[in-house]
Amino acid sequence: MDSLTLSTAKIANGAIVCCECELQGDITIGSRTVIHPRAKIIALLGPIIIGENNIIEEQVQIINNCEDAMVIGNNNVFEVDCRVESKKIGDNNIVESKAFVGRQTSLSNGCVIGAKCEVLVHETLQEGSLFYGSGPDVKRRVQSDKPSAQGAQIEFLSKVLPNYHRIRKPLV
Protein backbone atom coordinates (compact mmCIF):
# COMPACT_ATOMS: atom_id res chain seq x y z
CA MET A 1 0.00 0.00 0.00
CA ASP A 2 2.76 2.38 0.88
CA SER A 3 4.92 1.58 -2.09
CA LEU A 4 2.03 2.47 -4.36
CA THR A 5 1.63 5.91 -2.84
CA LEU A 6 5.34 6.53 -2.88
CA SER A 7 5.57 5.85 -6.55
CA THR A 8 2.68 7.99 -7.66
CA ALA A 9 3.44 11.18 -5.77
CA LYS A 10 5.55 13.47 -7.89
CA ILE A 11 7.68 15.48 -5.54
CA ALA A 12 9.78 18.26 -6.96
CA ASN A 13 13.33 18.92 -5.88
CA GLY A 14 13.52 21.02 -2.79
CA ALA A 15 10.15 20.02 -1.39
CA ILE A 16 10.25 18.74 2.15
CA VAL A 17 7.70 15.99 2.48
CA CYS A 18 7.96 14.01 5.69
CA CYS A 19 7.58 10.28 5.37
CA GLU A 20 4.98 10.19 8.08
CA CYS A 21 2.43 12.08 6.06
CA GLU A 22 -0.19 10.17 4.18
CA LEU A 23 -0.20 10.64 0.43
CA GLN A 24 -2.69 8.71 -1.63
CA GLY A 25 -3.34 8.90 -5.30
CA ASP A 26 -1.98 11.12 -8.00
CA ILE A 27 -0.30 14.05 -6.32
CA THR A 28 2.17 16.59 -7.61
CA ILE A 29 4.06 18.71 -5.13
CA GLY A 30 6.01 21.78 -6.14
CA SER A 31 9.42 22.71 -4.87
CA ARG A 32 10.02 24.35 -1.49
CA THR A 33 6.68 23.12 -0.21
CA VAL A 34 6.84 21.80 3.32
CA ILE A 35 4.50 19.06 4.39
CA HIS A 36 4.61 18.26 8.09
CA PRO A 37 4.19 14.74 9.44
CA ARG A 38 0.66 13.38 9.84
CA ALA A 39 -0.74 15.53 7.06
CA LYS A 40 -3.14 13.73 4.76
CA ILE A 41 -3.30 14.45 1.09
CA ILE A 42 -5.77 12.11 -0.48
CA ALA A 43 -6.52 12.24 -4.17
CA LEU A 44 -9.46 9.88 -4.21
CA LEU A 45 -10.88 10.35 -7.65
CA GLY A 46 -8.88 13.08 -9.28
CA PRO A 47 -5.31 14.36 -9.07
CA ILE A 48 -4.08 17.04 -6.69
CA ILE A 49 -1.52 19.55 -7.87
CA ILE A 50 0.20 21.56 -5.18
CA GLY A 51 2.35 24.55 -6.09
CA GLU A 52 5.51 25.88 -4.53
CA ASN A 53 6.31 27.42 -1.18
CA ASN A 54 3.27 26.06 0.59
CA ILE A 55 3.20 25.02 4.19
CA ILE A 56 0.93 22.13 5.03
CA GLU A 57 0.93 21.50 8.75
CA GLU A 58 0.07 18.37 10.65
CA GLN A 59 -3.39 16.79 10.64
CA VAL A 60 -4.40 18.80 7.59
CA GLN A 61 -6.68 16.89 5.26
CA ILE A 62 -6.63 17.82 1.62
CA ILE A 63 -9.09 15.57 -0.09
CA ASN A 64 -10.10 15.50 -3.72
CA ASN A 65 -13.45 13.83 -4.05
CA CYS A 66 -14.19 14.67 -7.64
CA GLU A 67 -12.64 13.67 -10.87
CA ASP A 68 -11.35 17.10 -11.83
CA ALA A 69 -7.90 18.07 -10.77
CA MET A 70 -7.56 20.01 -7.56
CA VAL A 71 -5.09 22.82 -8.01
CA ILE A 72 -3.42 24.57 -5.13
CA GLY A 73 -1.24 27.56 -5.94
CA ASN A 74 1.87 28.93 -4.32
CA ASN A 75 2.67 30.45 -0.94
CA ASN A 76 -0.35 29.10 0.85
CA VAL A 77 -0.43 28.08 4.47
CA PHE A 78 -2.66 25.33 5.75
CA GLU A 79 -2.57 25.37 9.51
CA VAL A 80 -3.05 22.44 11.86
CA ASP A 81 -6.13 20.28 11.43
CA CYS A 82 -7.87 22.15 8.63
CA ARG A 83 -9.83 20.38 5.93
CA VAL A 84 -9.76 21.45 2.35
CA GLU A 85 -11.90 20.00 -0.41
CA SER A 86 -11.99 23.05 -2.63
CA LYS A 87 -11.11 22.48 -6.27
CA LYS A 88 -9.05 25.56 -6.83
CA ILE A 89 -6.92 27.53 -4.46
CA GLY A 90 -4.86 30.46 -5.66
CA ASP A 91 -1.79 32.00 -4.12
CA ASN A 92 -0.97 33.53 -0.75
CA ASN A 93 -3.99 32.17 1.09
CA ILE A 94 -4.11 31.15 4.69
CA VAL A 95 -6.46 28.48 5.94
CA GLU A 96 -6.25 28.56 9.71
CA SER A 97 -6.59 25.75 12.24
CA LYS A 98 -9.67 23.56 12.09
CA ALA A 99 -11.21 25.48 9.22
CA PHE A 100 -13.13 23.71 6.51
CA VAL A 101 -13.28 24.80 2.91
CA GLY A 102 -15.99 22.99 0.97
CA ARG A 103 -15.89 21.65 -2.53
CA GLN A 104 -17.92 24.42 -4.09
CA THR A 105 -15.73 27.20 -2.82
CA SER A 106 -12.68 28.42 -4.67
CA LEU A 107 -10.11 30.62 -3.05
CA SER A 108 -8.54 33.27 -5.21
CA ASN A 109 -5.50 35.07 -3.87
CA GLY A 110 -4.79 36.49 -0.48
CA CYS A 111 -7.83 35.01 1.29
CA VAL A 112 -7.81 34.12 4.94
CA ILE A 113 -10.17 31.54 6.35
CA GLY A 114 -10.17 32.01 10.10
CA ALA A 115 -9.88 29.29 12.69
CA LYS A 116 -12.81 26.90 12.92
CA CYS A 117 -14.72 28.58 10.09
CA GLU A 118 -16.67 26.42 7.70
CA VAL A 119 -16.85 27.96 4.27
CA LEU A 120 -19.31 26.22 2.03
CA VAL A 121 -20.44 29.07 -0.22
CA HIS A 122 -20.82 28.25 -3.83
CA GLU A 123 -18.54 30.88 -5.28
CA THR A 124 -15.02 31.95 -6.02
CA LEU A 125 -13.99 34.16 -3.18
CA GLN A 126 -12.96 37.69 -3.96
CA GLU A 127 -9.29 38.48 -3.55
CA GLY A 128 -8.50 39.27 0.03
CA SER A 129 -11.68 37.90 1.57
CA LEU A 130 -11.52 37.04 5.16
CA PHE A 131 -13.80 34.72 7.06
CA TYR A 132 -13.99 34.87 10.82
CA GLY A 133 -16.21 33.82 13.66
CA SER A 134 -17.36 30.30 14.18
CA GLY A 135 -20.27 27.97 13.98
CA PRO A 136 -23.34 29.44 12.34
CA ASP A 137 -21.98 32.89 12.90
CA VAL A 138 -19.29 33.10 10.27
CA LYS A 139 -18.85 36.60 8.96
CA ARG A 140 -16.86 37.81 6.04
CA ARG A 141 -15.15 40.93 4.96
CA VAL A 142 -12.50 41.98 2.48
CA GLN A 143 -9.07 43.05 3.54
CA SER A 144 -6.71 45.10 1.49
CA ASP A 145 -3.46 43.79 2.99
CA LYS A 146 -2.03 40.61 1.64
CA PRO A 147 -1.07 37.94 4.17
CA SER A 148 2.67 38.00 4.71
CA ALA A 149 4.95 35.59 2.92
CA GLN A 150 6.26 32.65 4.82
CA GLY A 151 9.59 32.29 3.11
CA ALA A 152 11.55 32.57 6.34
CA GLN A 153 9.53 29.87 8.01
CA ILE A 154 9.93 27.59 5.01
CA GLU A 155 13.67 28.06 5.11
CA PHE A 156 13.79 27.28 8.79
CA LEU A 157 11.62 24.20 8.38
CA SER A 158 13.72 22.98 5.46
CA LYS A 159 16.72 22.95 7.74
CA VAL A 160 15.07 21.57 10.85
CA LEU A 161 12.65 18.94 9.62
CA PRO A 162 15.20 16.71 7.89
CA ASN A 163 17.01 16.36 11.21
CA TYR A 164 14.06 14.70 12.85
CA HIS A 165 12.11 13.05 10.09
CA ARG A 166 12.76 10.95 7.08
CA ILE A 167 12.01 12.98 4.02
CA ARG A 168 10.54 11.42 0.91
CA LYS A 169 12.95 11.51 -1.95
CA PRO A 170 12.09 13.81 -4.80
CA LEU A 171 10.54 12.00 -7.69
CA VAL A 172 9.83 14.02 -10.76
Added chain:
Amino acid sequence: MELEDIFFSTSEYVQTHTGNKVSRQSTLCGSQNIILNGKNIIMGESMIRGDLANVRMGQYCILSKQSVIRPPFKKFAKGVAFFPLHVGDHVFIGENSVVNAAVVGSYVYIGKNCVIGRRCILKDCCMIADNTVLPPETVVSPFTVYSGSPGHCIEELPEAMQDLMIDYTKSFYQHYIPDKDASGVNQLSIASRK
Protein backbone atom coordinates in the same frame (compact mmCIF):
# COMPACT_ATOMS: atom_id res chain seq x y z
CA MET B 1 -17.17 12.40 43.53
CA GLU B 2 -14.79 9.73 42.41
CA LEU B 3 -13.90 9.50 38.77
CA GLU B 4 -14.67 6.24 37.00
CA ASP B 5 -11.83 3.99 36.08
CA ILE B 6 -10.74 4.38 32.50
CA PHE B 7 -8.99 1.38 31.11
CA PHE B 8 -6.40 1.34 28.43
CA SER B 9 -4.88 -1.70 26.82
CA THR B 10 -1.42 -2.41 28.05
CA SER B 11 -0.17 -3.15 24.59
CA GLU B 12 -1.11 0.32 23.49
CA TYR B 13 0.66 2.31 26.14
CA VAL B 14 4.21 2.64 27.31
CA GLN B 15 4.79 3.43 30.94
CA THR B 16 8.07 5.11 31.74
CA HIS B 17 9.86 4.84 35.01
CA THR B 18 8.81 8.33 35.95
CA GLY B 19 5.21 7.32 35.58
CA ASN B 20 4.39 8.79 32.19
CA LYS B 21 1.77 6.83 30.29
CA VAL B 22 2.39 7.43 26.64
CA SER B 23 0.26 5.89 23.94
CA ARG B 24 2.08 4.12 21.15
CA GLN B 25 -0.21 5.75 18.65
CA SER B 26 0.79 9.22 19.64
CA THR B 27 3.46 11.00 17.70
CA LEU B 28 6.24 12.60 19.66
CA CYS B 29 8.43 14.28 17.10
CA GLY B 30 11.89 15.14 18.23
CA SER B 31 11.52 13.21 21.46
CA GLN B 32 14.94 14.30 22.64
CA ASN B 33 13.60 17.82 22.96
CA ILE B 34 10.50 16.83 24.88
CA ILE B 35 10.69 16.78 28.63
CA LEU B 36 7.82 15.16 30.47
CA ASN B 37 8.30 15.64 34.14
CA GLY B 38 6.48 12.59 35.35
CA LYS B 39 3.00 11.15 35.73
CA ASN B 40 1.75 12.56 32.46
CA ILE B 41 -0.75 10.84 30.23
CA ILE B 42 -0.39 11.17 26.48
CA MET B 43 -3.38 9.54 24.87
CA GLY B 44 -3.70 8.06 21.41
CA GLU B 45 -3.07 9.99 18.19
CA SER B 46 -1.95 13.13 19.90
CA MET B 47 1.14 14.93 18.72
CA ILE B 48 3.87 16.82 20.43
CA ARG B 49 6.14 18.63 18.00
CA GLY B 50 9.41 18.56 19.79
CA ASP B 51 11.25 18.81 16.51
CA LEU B 52 10.37 22.46 16.09
CA ALA B 53 11.54 23.58 19.53
CA ASN B 54 11.86 22.30 23.08
CA VAL B 55 8.66 21.28 24.79
CA ARG B 56 8.62 20.99 28.52
CA MET B 57 5.62 19.66 30.40
CA GLY B 58 5.21 19.56 34.15
CA GLN B 59 3.72 16.80 36.24
CA TYR B 60 0.27 15.28 35.99
CA CYS B 61 -0.50 16.74 32.60
CA ILE B 62 -3.08 15.03 30.49
CA LEU B 63 -3.05 15.28 26.75
CA SER B 64 -6.24 13.83 25.32
CA LYS B 65 -6.69 12.12 21.99
CA GLN B 66 -5.83 13.85 18.76
CA SER B 67 -4.63 17.01 20.36
CA VAL B 68 -1.59 18.79 19.04
CA ILE B 69 0.97 20.66 21.05
CA ARG B 70 3.19 22.67 18.89
CA PRO B 71 5.65 25.42 19.70
CA PRO B 72 4.74 28.79 18.19
CA PHE B 73 6.68 30.57 15.59
CA LYS B 74 8.32 33.93 16.12
CA LYS B 75 9.99 36.32 13.78
CA PHE B 76 13.00 37.90 15.37
CA ALA B 77 14.97 40.80 13.94
CA LYS B 78 17.66 38.47 12.72
CA GLY B 79 15.55 35.63 11.49
CA VAL B 80 12.91 33.24 12.64
CA ALA B 81 12.69 30.50 15.17
CA PHE B 82 10.22 28.36 16.98
CA PHE B 83 9.81 29.38 20.59
CA PRO B 84 10.18 26.71 23.29
CA LEU B 85 6.88 25.80 24.83
CA HIS B 86 6.48 25.42 28.58
CA VAL B 87 3.47 23.70 30.03
CA GLY B 88 3.04 23.79 33.79
CA ASP B 89 1.86 21.09 36.17
CA HIS B 90 -1.62 19.65 36.44
CA VAL B 91 -2.78 20.77 33.02
CA PHE B 92 -5.63 19.06 31.25
CA ILE B 93 -5.84 19.42 27.51
CA GLY B 94 -9.05 18.19 25.94
CA GLU B 95 -9.53 16.12 22.82
CA ASN B 96 -8.75 17.53 19.43
CA SER B 97 -7.35 20.78 20.70
CA VAL B 98 -4.55 22.61 19.01
CA VAL B 99 -2.24 24.37 21.40
CA ASN B 100 0.12 26.82 19.77
CA ALA B 101 0.71 28.83 22.91
CA ALA B 102 4.02 30.20 24.06
CA VAL B 103 3.43 29.42 27.70
CA VAL B 104 0.75 27.39 29.41
CA GLY B 105 0.74 27.89 33.16
CA SER B 106 -0.07 25.33 35.80
CA TYR B 107 -3.50 24.12 36.85
CA VAL B 108 -5.01 25.01 33.48
CA TYR B 109 -7.99 23.29 31.93
CA ILE B 110 -8.24 23.40 28.16
CA GLY B 111 -11.47 22.02 26.72
CA LYS B 112 -12.15 19.99 23.62
CA ASN B 113 -11.72 21.24 20.07
CA CYS B 114 -10.04 24.44 21.13
CA VAL B 115 -7.64 26.41 19.06
CA ILE B 116 -5.10 28.26 21.15
CA GLY B 117 -3.51 30.77 18.80
CA ARG B 118 0.16 31.45 18.26
CA ARG B 119 2.20 32.83 21.12
CA CYS B 120 -0.73 32.97 23.53
CA ILE B 121 0.10 33.09 27.18
CA LEU B 122 -2.16 31.12 29.45
CA LYS B 123 -1.45 32.03 33.04
CA ASP B 124 -1.97 29.65 35.97
CA CYS B 125 -5.42 28.51 37.02
CA CYS B 126 -7.32 29.57 33.94
CA MET B 127 -9.83 27.61 31.98
CA ILE B 128 -10.52 27.52 28.28
CA ALA B 129 -14.00 26.27 27.51
CA ASP B 130 -14.75 23.75 24.77
CA ASN B 131 -14.67 24.97 21.19
CA THR B 132 -12.91 28.19 21.96
CA VAL B 133 -10.68 29.95 19.52
CA LEU B 134 -8.06 32.18 21.09
CA PRO B 135 -6.58 34.61 18.61
CA PRO B 136 -2.81 34.90 18.44
CA GLU B 137 -1.00 36.55 21.33
CA THR B 138 -3.92 36.50 23.73
CA VAL B 139 -2.97 36.67 27.36
CA VAL B 140 -5.38 34.75 29.54
CA SER B 141 -5.39 36.03 33.11
CA PRO B 142 -5.41 33.67 36.06
CA PHE B 143 -8.76 32.52 37.40
CA THR B 144 -10.72 33.38 34.27
CA VAL B 145 -12.75 31.30 31.88
CA TYR B 146 -12.40 32.10 28.20
CA SER B 147 -14.87 30.99 25.62
CA GLY B 148 -16.09 31.76 22.13
CA SER B 149 -14.42 32.73 18.93
CA PRO B 150 -12.54 35.03 19.39
CA GLY B 151 -12.14 34.05 23.02
CA HIS B 152 -13.43 36.45 25.60
CA CYS B 153 -13.48 36.20 29.34
CA ILE B 154 -16.92 35.02 30.29
CA GLU B 155 -16.61 34.33 33.97
CA GLU B 156 -14.24 34.10 36.84
CA LEU B 157 -13.11 31.02 38.64
CA PRO B 158 -13.04 30.48 42.37
CA GLU B 159 -9.72 30.49 44.13
CA ALA B 160 -10.13 26.78 44.63
CA MET B 161 -9.28 26.23 40.95
CA GLN B 162 -5.78 25.21 41.85
CA ASP B 163 -6.93 22.55 44.29
CA LEU B 164 -9.63 21.43 41.90
CA MET B 165 -7.14 20.88 39.08
CA ILE B 166 -4.69 19.10 41.35
CA ASP B 167 -7.48 16.83 42.52
CA TYR B 168 -8.83 16.25 39.04
CA THR B 169 -5.55 15.48 37.35
CA LYS B 170 -4.22 13.33 40.14
CA SER B 171 -7.35 11.27 40.36
CA PHE B 172 -7.56 11.03 36.55
CA TYR B 173 -4.05 9.70 36.54
CA GLN B 174 -4.79 7.22 39.28
CA HIS B 175 -7.91 5.98 37.58
CA TYR B 176 -6.25 5.58 34.20
CA ILE B 177 -5.27 2.00 34.62
CA PRO B 178 -4.27 -0.83 32.33
CA ASP B 179 -6.96 -3.38 31.77
CA LYS B 180 -6.19 -6.90 32.70
CA ASP B 181 -6.02 -8.65 29.36
CA ALA B 182 -5.90 -12.08 30.89
CA SER B 183 -9.55 -12.70 31.54
CA GLY B 184 -10.81 -10.84 28.49
CA VAL B 185 -13.90 -9.89 30.44
CA ASN B 186 -12.62 -6.42 31.08
CA GLN B 187 -12.59 -5.62 27.37
CA LEU B 188 -16.28 -4.79 27.67
CA SER B 189 -15.74 -2.18 30.27
CA ILE B 190 -13.21 -0.16 28.33
CA ALA B 191 -14.71 3.26 28.66
CA SER B 192 -13.31 5.17 25.72
CA ARG B 193 -13.62 8.90 25.84
CA LYS B 194 -15.18 9.89 22.55
